[in-house]
Amino acid sequence: MVELGRKVGYLERISICRNVERLFTNFNVCAKYDKTFTAAQLSKALMNVIHKRPVLACNFFKLTEEDNAITGYTDWELQTLNKIRFDEVVTFEHREAFDGEFLNEINKIIIPVMVQNPLWRIRVVEVPNGDQYVFMYFDHSIFDGLSGKRLHQEICRELSKTEGDEKQIEYIFDRERDAVFLPERPDAPCEDFDCYRPRIWDKLAFIIPILFPRVVKAYGYVASLFNKWVPNLKKNPKFNTKQLVYSTDTTSVIFNIKPEQLQQILLFCRSRKLTLTPYVQTIVMQCLEEVFFSRYDPEKVFSTESAIPIDARKNLPAEPYLLGCLASVYSVHTAPIMGRTLEAMRNTQTRLNKHLENNGVASLRELGMIRYIGYEKFKMFISKPVRYTLQVSNLGVVKEEKEDAYNISQLYFGQNLGMRYYWSCCIGTTAKGGMNVVLSYLPQFNDLYDGKKRVMDVCVEQIKEKLVSFANSEIS
Numbered sequence: 001m002v003e004l005g006r007k008v009g010y011l012e013r014i015s016i017c018r019n020v021e022r023l024f025t026n027f028n029v030c031a032k033y034d035k036t037f038t039a040a041q042l043s044k045a046l047m048n049v050i051h052k053r054p055v056l057a058c059n060f061f062k063l064t065e066e067d068n069a070i071t072g073y074t075d076w077e078l079q080t081l082n083k084i085r086f087d088e089v090v091t092f093e094h095r096e097a098f099d100g101e102f103l104n105e106i107n108k109i110i111i112p113v114m115v116q117n118p119l120w121r122i123r124v125v126e127v128p129n130g131d132q133y134v135f136m137y138f139d140h141s142i143f144d145g146l147s148g149k150r151l152h153q154e155i156c157r158e159l160s161k162t163e164g165d166e167k168q169i170e171y172i173f174d175r176e177r178d179a180v181f182l183p184e185r186p187d188a189p190c191e192d193f194d195c196y197r198p199r200i201w202d203k204l205a206f207i208i209p210i211l212f213p214r215v216v217k218a219y220g221y222v223a224s225l226f227n228k229w230v231p232n233l234k235k236n237p238k239f240n241t242k243q244l245v246y247s248t249d250t251t252s253v254i255f256n257i258k259p260e261q262l263q264q265i266l267l268f269c270r271s272r273k274l275t276l277t278p279y280v281q282t283i284v285m286q287c288l289e290e291v292f293f294s295r296y297d298p299e300k301v302f303s304t305e306s307a308i309p310i311d312a313r314k315n316l317p318a319e320p321y322l323l324g325c326l327a328s329v330y331s332v333h334t335a336p337i338m339g340r341t342l343e344a345m346r347n348t349q350t351r352l353n354k355h356l357e358n359n360g361v362a363s364l365r366e367l368g369m370i371r372y373i374g375y376e377k378f379k380m381f382i383s384k385p386v387r388y389t390l391q392v393s394n395l396g397v398v399k400e401e402k403e404d405a406y407n408i409s410q411l412y413f414g415q416n417l418g419m420r421y422y423w424s425c426c427i428g429t430t431a432k433g434g435m436n437v438v439l440s441y442l443p444q445f446n447d448l449y450d451g452k453k454r455v456m457d458v459c460v461e462q463i464k465e466k467l468v469s470f471a472n473s474e475i476s
Contacts, residue, residue, distance in 0.1 A: 004175075004182075005079040008060065009189025010371045013073040014378055015141030015325065016060050016113060018418065020068065023382055025110050025248055027415035028103070028137040029148025029395070029428070034409040036132050037159055042124070043086045043169040045158035049151065050084070050173050051181040055142060055323055056120065056151075057081050057173045058186060060113040072375025078142070078186050081116050084173035090122045098125050098133045103252040103438065107416045111139045119143065133410075140325055145413050145426070146311060147323040149395050156406040190324055195315035195361050196368040206369045224335070229347045231303030231335040238333070239293060239302040239389050239422070241442070246385055250417045251443045253460050257435040261468045265435075268471035276427070278348035281306050281392040283466050284425050284439075286337045286344070288390070291459040295450055304389040305333040307421065308352065310360035328363035330355050331388070341470060385419040394427040414438035439463065 008016065018024040037045075050056045057080055062068075064075040095102065102125065111119055119139040126132050134155070136148055175182075190196065198206070209216045217233075224232040231238070257265070269279050285304055293302050312326040332351060337344045355362060370378060393415075398408045411428030417440055424440040439460060448455040 004186075005061075005077040006186045006188070008073065008076045008078060009191050011191050011325070011367070012060070012078070012141050012189060013076070014370065014382060015139065016073050016076055017068070017379060018382060019110060019113055019139055019141065021379075021383070022110060023248065024140060024418035025107055025250075025416040026137045027140055027143075027145060027148070028106055028135060028413070029145060029152065030098075030133055030135040030412040030414075031152040031408045032131060032133050032410040032433070033156060033159070034407050034432075035159075035405065036130065037162075037406070038164070038166075039086075039090070039092060039124075040166040040168040041159055041162040041164060042090065042122075042155075043172055044162055044166050045155050046086070046090070046122075047169055047172040048158045048161075049154045051178060052154070053151075053323055054080065054182050055187060056118055057084060057175075057178075058142070059115060059117065059119055060141065062114060069375070069379075080175060080182060080186065081118065081173065082175050083116070083171050084118060086169060086172045088117055089120070089172075090124065092124045092126065094126050096128065098127055098131075098135075100251070100253045102135075103254070103414050103440075104250070106135070106137055107248075107250040107252065107414075107440075109137065111137070113139070142325055143323060144325045144327050145309075145393060145395050145415075146313070146326070148413070149398065149411065149428070150322055152408055152411070153398065153401070156408060157401065157404055160405040187321070187324075190312065190316060190321060190326055191368060191371070193316055195312065195364045198365045198368045202362075202365045202369065203372075206366065229334050229344075231333060233303065236301050236303040236336055239304055240387070241422070241444075242297075244385050245387075245442055245444070246419075247442075248416055248418050249443050250440050251446060252414055252438055252440040254412065254436060254438050255460065255464045256433070257437065257464075257467060259431065259434040262429070262435045265467065265471040272342070272345070274345055274349050275352075277308060277392055277394045278345050278352060279471075280394070280425060280427065280437075280467065281308070281332070281348055281390065282337065282341060282345045283470060284392070284423070284463055285390060286339075286341055287459055287463045287466060288423065289337055291462055292445070292448070292455055295448060295455050301336050301338075302389075303333065303335050305331060306348075307331055307388040307391040309391070309393045310355070310363050312360070312364055315361060315364065328360060328367045329391075330360065330363050382419065387417075387420055387422050389422055391421045391424045392427075393424070395429070397429045397431065400431060409433050410436060412436045412438055414440060416440075417442065437464075437467075 123135045224230040309327040410433035413426040413428040426438045429435045
């Protein structure tokens with residue numbers, strides 16, 4: 001007998017809380033395919049993808065009338081929907097351009113729980129030259145950026161099987177009609193796996209800073225005397241805005257690094273045994289130091305903290321966990337770069353390599369500590385805007401499938417900042433389209449001017465220029 005629901009996991013409880021309490025809106029993955037398609041073709045492709053990925057036909061539902069503050073979101077369930085009507089989850093629209101303004105609109109949308117529609121939506125944006133941008137946005141509870149990338153690839157594969165003369169399918173999912181495609185029960189939460197279970201030393205590492213904050217602070221100061229990349233917080237406080245920002249409002253800009261420019265960057269990275277993420281993280285952070293921080297508070301020289309998402313899929317069964325919210329965060333707290341660009345890149349790379357020696361299990365087990373935290377504590381944690389300076393999230397390169405008629409020619413990845421980040425740098429890359437960067441930040445940063453120039457505009461231009469010029473100058 002098919003079970004149509006399962007109890008929520010503890011990480012899912014946090015995502016539901018962020019949704020219900022409006023603490024996060026969505027993340028998005030957009031692709032331009034190398035051929036156009038009709039609504040009828042897309043409806044058939046989506047139906048076939050849902051048959052293979054039934055988690056796309058789920059949403060969360062509350063089972064009792066008790067207040068969430070009392071139940072701590074434990075009385076929720078992930079359930080398979082009755083039906084999904086194509087026109088309720090997919091829209092086609094015409095715009096003059098696909099740009100940051102469109103992302104800013106999307107960043108305000110929360111995909112609702114407790115409704116008979118899934119936790120994703122698609123907007124197909126058609127621009128005057130005939131190009132189509134397939135814009136998918138998601139709730140973060142059971143999806144992540146790599147899920148979005150994977151879904152675009154699977155949609156392309158299914159579009160390649162269409163003939164072009166299909167009739168539009170009204171219901172792309174029907175629980176009765178599609179029962180044969182449903183598993184016996186929805187897939188278990190990823191945190192049920194051993195890689196999310198903290199060991200005794202993980203628990204100690206979590207508890208000691210809470211019990212002995214002065215000891216930890218003293219240790220950090222001593223470490224800064226022997227390691228120049230460990231920040232002295234008295235001398236270089238971590239960047240924070242002068243007042244806490246209790247808002248999820250997000251401003252985004254998009255820019256592209258051309259394929260030939262990207263090849264020069266990758267050539268430089270390989271020659272220095274670097275990967276792309278530390279390269280981008282360092283360039284963006286150095287530009288923020290030189291352009292933004294120096295004007296935001298000229299009397300201070302800030303240290304910074306970057307968040308780098310770590311994919312958990314290597315620690316999980318390949319099926320069915322291709323889709324899911326399967327990432328943890330590795331934190332890099334560093335002293336000011338102060339022009340030491342290559343050194344900073346190598347420092348981040350070394351720390352990241354060490355963390356990844358065991359497939360990033362340490363950050364997964366740190367995330368697993370949430371299972372021991374009650375509702376009041378985790379609500380306080382996710383509601384207070386304690387923000388990382390920067391998040392850098394890289395989806396990697398989309399590989400072209402030569403046997404498919406449809407392929408991804410451009411990939412874009414963006415997200416709402418929620419209460420967690422001041423800046424976010426999301427990267428999507430294809431061989432034909434190069435590297436697309438979506439840089440997001442708090443809207444209030446646009447209020448800072450240097451003369452007549454808006455500081456963030458100057459900062460974005462410098463980031464774009466230095467991403468290319470630093471690699472070229474080092475190679476030459």
